[in-house]
Amino acid sequence: MAKAGSNSVLEDKGCTNLSIRDAQKNIEEATDASCASPTLPQNLNREPLYNWQATKRSLKERFTFLFNNELLSDVKFVVGKDRQAQKIPSHKFVLATGSAVFDAMFNGGMATTSTEIELPDVEPAAFLALLRFLYSDEVQIGPETVMTTLYTAKKYAVPALEAHCVDFLTKHLRADNAFLLLTQARLFDEPQLASLCLDTIDKNTVDAINAEGFTDIDINTLCAVLQRDTLSIRESHLFGAAVRWAEAECQRQQLPVSTENKMKVLGKALPLIRFPLMTVEEFAAGPAQSGILSDREVVNLFLHFTVNPKPHVDYTDRPRCCLRGRECSITRFQQVESRWGYSGTSDRVRFTVSRRITVVGFGLYGSIHGPTDYQVNIQIVEYEKNQIVGQNDTGFSCDGTANIFRVMFKESVEILPNVCYTACATLKGPDSHYGTKGLKKVIHELPNTSKTCFYFFSSPGNNNGTSVEDGQIPEIIFYT
Structure with a gap:
């Protein structure tokens, strides 16, 4: 495992932001104070620690007294490298009772016989924090030492101290340190901390990506x-952040910061940028001029934005819906028929919901003539205000079956309870399947959650024949 760094990863007014040297000094001062012995007569200086046991009322006090103490020590550790190396006395019995790794080191089949053991990959402050915990159950970690202490606790299999370190990090997790802590959580195989870091990044993506780490x-x-x-970030900003990361990575690898090298270091990360989610203006102003995409990719993406049928591109158009939990959907028809034609008029139906939801897309019927592509504009309009609250000009491919095909918004659309909205879909393509025996009320219910009731109403005016009973837009895809 790589050596954990000793740089500060947290800065919080509620924490003492000590350097490792300062922390070590404090540990030594505290140890000296705890080890103070009664003043003895001059004629007993040859045995200044005689009867120290009588001053300690409990096993914990006696073991705490022995922490970082030469008294009765039978092993020494040389911890750290070069000038930072520190010699720390210890006691095999205490270490073996607190750590299976130390037990194997001293008592296993290949036990060491050395009385001095070098640990160049461990920081002195972190090793002292580990020993203090093994001798006294006391936890002494801070912003400067928490990562190195976590590394040391992992190395010597002391899960209780690991848990204290993770708890410390969790309490001080913020957007500006979330990426740094995520890297460490992955390095140290701490899935719970990694999950919390990702949650923080989801909720504060812009702040997290703008942070130095x-x-x-x-x-x-x-x-x-x-x-x-x-x-929760626009894809164009995410692309800009990836380019910033690539420039830093070029410098780490001692490569010239050129377009070719940025493409090289991005590697498998570049296909994860969802270029189709950008507007054509965002794409033209950023990625198209960056040189990071090939000429063919730039042309294909411009065609994807502007023509139908759309050419294949190697980038997903699945929205980043900024939502948590399970994706849900409701279907408002009980039967499927054919044929439904299109002449440029929107299929529309009104709906209300009983609780706040977030719509991410519609399900639409496809062709009755076999596999084909459709061009489609989808919208959600707040009915009373006649205001578009979500839309996407896109397309979808179907396979000629009566299945429902997903068409997603670029950004999620908040739907408020008891407010009337109009779902619209304007399709260009061949005749399709359509739904019949429509329901006026559809109830969606998950275990341990409240019901979500959808109420459907026909839309006035020309709606290409779609109504509550028949037509298109069979499915609404949403999160609660």
């Missing part, structure tokens, strides 16, 4: 984040 993450952490559907 973002450009320091490794490629695998970058990919883990770019894969998420729940980031």
Whole structure:
């Protein structure tokens, strides 16, 4: 395992932001104070610690007294490297009772016989924090030492101290340190902390990506984040952040910061950028001019934005809906028939819901003539205000079956309870299947959650024949 760094990862007014040297000094001062012995007559200086046991009322006090103390010590550790190395006395019995690794080191089949053991990959302050915990159950960690202490607790299999470190990090997790802590959580295999970091990044994506620690993450952490559907950031800003990361990575690898090298270091992360979610203006102003995409990719993406049928592109158009929980859907028809034609008029139906939801897309019927592509504009309009609250000009492919095909909004659409909205879909393509025996009320219910009731109403005016009873827009896809 790589050595954990000793730089500060947290800065919080509620925490003492000590350097490792200062922390070590404090530990030594506290130890000296706890080890103070009664003043003895001059003629007993040859045995200044005689009867120290009588001053300690409990086993914990006696073991605490022995912490970092030469008294009865039978092993020494040389901890750290070069000038920072520190010699720390210890007691095999105490260490073996607190750590299976130390037990194997001193008592196993290949036990060491050395009385001095070098630990160049461990920080002195972290090792002292580990020993203090083993001798006294006391936890002494801070912003400067928490990562190195976590590394040391992992190395010597002391899960209780690991838990204290993770708890400390969890309490001080913020947007500006979320990426740095995520990298460490992945390095130390702490899935609970990693999950909390990702949650923080989801909720505060812009702040997290603008923080200094973002450009320091490794490629695998970058990919883990770019894969998420729940980031709350526009795709053009995410692309800009990925380019910033690539520039920093070029410098880490001592490569010239050129377009070619930025493409190289981004590698498997680049296909995770969802270019189709950008507007054509955002794409033209940023990625199209960056040089990071090939000429063919730029042309295909411009065609994807502007023509139908759309050419294949190697980038997903699945929205980052910034939502948590399970995706849900309701279907308002009980039967499927054919044929339904299109002449440029929108299929529309009104609806209300009983509780706040967030709509991410519609399900639409496809062709009765076999596999084909449709061009489609989908909208949600607040009925009373006649205001568009969500839309996407896109397309979808169907396979000729009576299945329902997903068409998603670029951004999620908040739907308020008891407010009337109009769902609209304007399709260009061949005749399709359509739904019949429509329901005026559809109830969606998940275990341990409240019911969500949808109420459907026909839309006045020309709606290409779609109504509550028949037509298109069979499905609404949403989160509660």
